Each structure stands twice: as structure tokens, then as C-alpha cells.
Amino acid sequence: MDSKRTSRRELLKGGATLAGGLTLTSGAVAPALGQTHDHSMATGGSQNDYPMIPGSKELIEYGQRSRYVTSVRMAHPMGGRASPDAFGKVFHVASPLQDSVGVVTPSSLHYVATTRGSFMPDIDPKDHTLTIHGLVDRPLTFTMEDLKRLPSVTRLQFIECAGNRHNGRQKNVQESHGMTSCAEWTGVLLSTLLKECGLKGNATWFVAEGAEEVKGASSMPIAKAMDDCLIAYGMNGEAVRPQNGFPLRLMVPGFEGIFNTKYLRRIKIVDRYYMNYNDFGHLDRTPTEAALAFQIGPKSVITRPSGGQLLPGRGFYEISGLAWSGGGAIRTVEVSTDGGRTWNRAEIKATPQRMAHTRFGYPWTWDGNETEILSRCTDEIGQVQPTREQVAQYWNVPFDRDYRVPGLDNSVMPWRIARDGSVTNGLA
């Protein structure tokens, strides 16, 4: 009995350690699992170890996390445009990947980006409609109730902002990679709606538009609409949240984040690229640069241990991280614990989903010496995550510390482990 209780207590302590992550502030010492024993003089029995969280109407109606779990989002990038800014607008907000477990980002921690920083509209879903028009046989307007009558699709999908670039100045994985998240999205396939409207033969592009004050609009290929775009009203088991596009968001799997149009109110089917303001925003000089800033490449990052964390001592650690690709599902992830000299296959934690974060793990025993840990991935169509040096070599340009990968940055991220167990940015 007694030993059972002890192990239960240790389990609870272990749980708290996990929730708090490895120690985030340098200098503090992270308690290691199983080191402290709580030898009570009393027999234990029914002794109450913890104060109670009183029940309340609010907690009954809508739950809350423990006050000991303090992981939060932050304005991104550090030292960049403020969120909220002088107008009260929110621009870029990064998710705390260092504390993530599994592959689903809680809606309250999902990264947020707005084009030019738009105000969040407070939309009554009863008044919200989606209109599809242009090169169709029948322009149709759908209410939210209409959309929920149609066959639904639920799936995991990551979104990543084009600004999710890592560099040597960033301190932790939230700063370097926090502009991506993955949620479970539910809605109607755009192809279902387009078939209701009847596409005309000359339909080649579509423009999706939001209902926020700047009515953000993007041009996308009709082949994408017919392949896998989703008109989502659900996110992680409840309604999409306002920061993520309530009541309706267009999900465009694997394309740059801005295409995932929030507050979706209108889709216009057209016969050419419309060069809307959002499209102008990613105007590039060459077709090569344009292509590399469009569909997201294979990318992975180790989230634990990562920058700002501290290994309490030598011994066993599971290295944990996330991998994703706009090319489809992740096929393999490899981890190096010797600065990239040798690579070993990591374990993929569940069946990888198309265009979704995939959790990987790699068993590692740290010998206490300084080293660098890295991850790289390959997706189902064979695209491989490169190092920055490999990209420079491919384009036949000289490589230096400040080399900027063209297009969306999917290069390998190194974390440096010092003898004292501190983890820092390997690009610094």
C-alpha cells in the first residue's frame, strides 16, 4: 500500500514537471524524476496532500488548465511589430512549441497571424453567409446552418506563417518556429460546394475573401480547391475561435499560412490570377522564388530539449519534436546527436497525416559532453529537409552565417548542448 502511494505521488510530481517543461529560465535547477522522496512520518492513509480547487459555475461550464501550467503565446517576432500595436491590432503571435506534447495545438495556444494586422471581427454566426459566384452555373449563398447540413470532413492540419524563419538571434523554439500550429479542423470540402454551384470549364483560379475590415483576399488554383480545401467551422472539437477565423475559415492544406482565409464570406471563381493585395504581398521576381514561397516544404524541429531549457544531468532523455510538410504526410524523421555527422531514424509517434504536424521521438543518453542535436525529415513525395549549407550549395551561392534560404525557410535547426546542460541556438 505504502509503496503504491509513494509511486502515485511521484507520478503526480512527474506530471507537474512534464507540464512545466524542462526548466525554461537558465540558472534554476530542474528537478529530475524520482530524485525526491516525500517520507511522511504519518502512515499516510487518507492524508490530503493538496489544497482543493473549489468548484464553480465557470469551471463546470468551461474548463481551465492548472494554475501551475503557465505556457503562453507571445508577440512575434521579438523586437518587431508590436501585438497589439498602436491601433489595438494584433499582427503575429507565436505558439509555445517548447511545451507542446502530441500534435494538437490547443486552440487557445494556436499561433495567430493577420495580414497587415486586422481587427478581429465580432461576427454573429446567424448573420454570416458564404457566397460562391463567378464562373459557376449557379451562384449560391450558404448560411452556417446550410453548411452543417452537408457531409462533413474532420482532419488534422498544420498551418505555418511565411514569416516562420529561424536565425541565430532567437533564444528558443517559440521565437524560431512558433509561427506554426496544428489543429483538428471540421467542415465541408470546398469541392462539395463547388459541385453544388457547378464549375464552368474556364474556371482556373479562385479568390477567397474574409469579412474582416480589410476584406483580405487571396488567389489560389482551382485544382487546389477541388483537391483538398476545407471550409471549416470546427476546430479541436468546438467552433473555430475568433482569432482563428470564427465562424468560417478556408483551410488550404500545405500552402503558406495567409491562404487559409479567416472569416470567409465569399469565393469568386475566375479565369486568371487576380493579383489581390495579399497576392501582391508575396510578389517575387522569378518563378522559382514564387514557387518556393507558395507550398510549404518538409520541415522539422526538436522541441525538447530546445533553446532556453536545461538538462539537469547526464543520462537518458527522449528527444522530441515535430515534423510537417506541404507535400503530404511525413515519411521519415532522422535525428543527429553529434552535430550532423551521423543520423539515426527517429520513431514516429502515430500514423502521419497529410499536411499535419507529426510527433517524433528519439531515445538518447547524454554523456555530459558538449554537442549539437538536429532533426531532418522526408515527406511522402520524397522531398528532404535540407541544411542551410545544402540549399546554398544547390543554388551555387557562397554560404555564410547570414545566408537566407530562398522562399519559405524549411532548413534544419541545430540546438547546442553545453557541458552544464544548457541548451542554446546552434545558429548563434
Add this chain to the structure above:
Amino acid sequence: MGSLRLVTIALLLGSPAFAQSATYGVGRATTAEELRNLDISIGPTGEELPPGRGTAKEGAQLFQRKGCVACHGKAGIGGGPAPALQSKKGQDVPIWERERILPLSAPFATTVWDYIHRAMPLGNEGTLTADEVYALTAYLLFVNKVIPEDEVLDKQSLPKVKMPIGDDYGRLPDWKPGTPRLQGYPY
């Protein structure tokens, strides 16, 4: 996904017989009047542009009166909380080495009209008349030396404005399901 792809292929082939009937009959017909209010997309041909006209001189007054200066600076030179709208670099500087400014670097003048109309001024979006949008577009193109001060912009002339970028910008690849981000690129 397999069957969906087949449907995709069938639809892309544009079989009109296939696309004719609705499967579920959910959703209501959008009226022409609803579309007149809702369709604010102005494509490169300008076919959606409304009647109206404006010049840079009228636009200069509007730029003051509508409060544009407060955020974009005098004559759009910047310095405020919103982006600069007038280039500080000379016309002899190649376009890709100049600032990225909508009424200077956009491939089509229609994009400028579309954006002012849909998204400006901050807090009063959608309140500008067609004449006012033509005038503001003319003014911003004029301060960037894209058009002369006396050019009248309207439904016919706006899509014909020659933007300095010309044809010097990258087109997106022909996207198909399951293709890499760039053909031949291993990463």
C-alpha cells in the same frame, strides 16, 4: 482521397454534363443585387470596375480630407504608423531595388484601386465613392511618377496604366496535387 481525385479530374476536364446538377440542393440562389454589393474583387482586366472618374489633383485634396496623411505621411512619404506610399528612390533605380510600395510596384493599377476601395480608410472601409477611389488611385500613381498629373482614371483607362514593373515578376507554377514545391528541387 482516390475517389475525390477522380471527381477532381472529371471536373477539371470540364465535362459540362457532369457539372450541371446540384447533388444536395442546399444553399439558396444568390441574387444579382446581392452580388453587386458583395463582389468587390477587381481583376487585372478591370471588368468589375464601376463607372466614375478621378484625377491626381482631386486625389491630393482627398488624401488630406480623408485623413490619409495622418498614417501615411504628407503625400504618402511615410513616417507614420502605416506604410509609406511614395517612393524615396529615383526612377533611375531598377524597380526591384526600390521600396515595395503598392502604387509603385504592383503589376496592375487595378490592385491599387481594389485595395483602397476594400480596405481604406482605416475604420471607415468601404465608405469611399467610386470617384474618390479613382482620384486617390490617380494621386498615388502620380506621386510615384507612374502617370502624369492630368491623367483621368476611369473604367477604361485604369486597367491600361503601364506599371513600372512591366512583366518582370515571377508567375506561380501550374499546381497539381502531389507535386513538389518546385520541379527538380529536392528540398
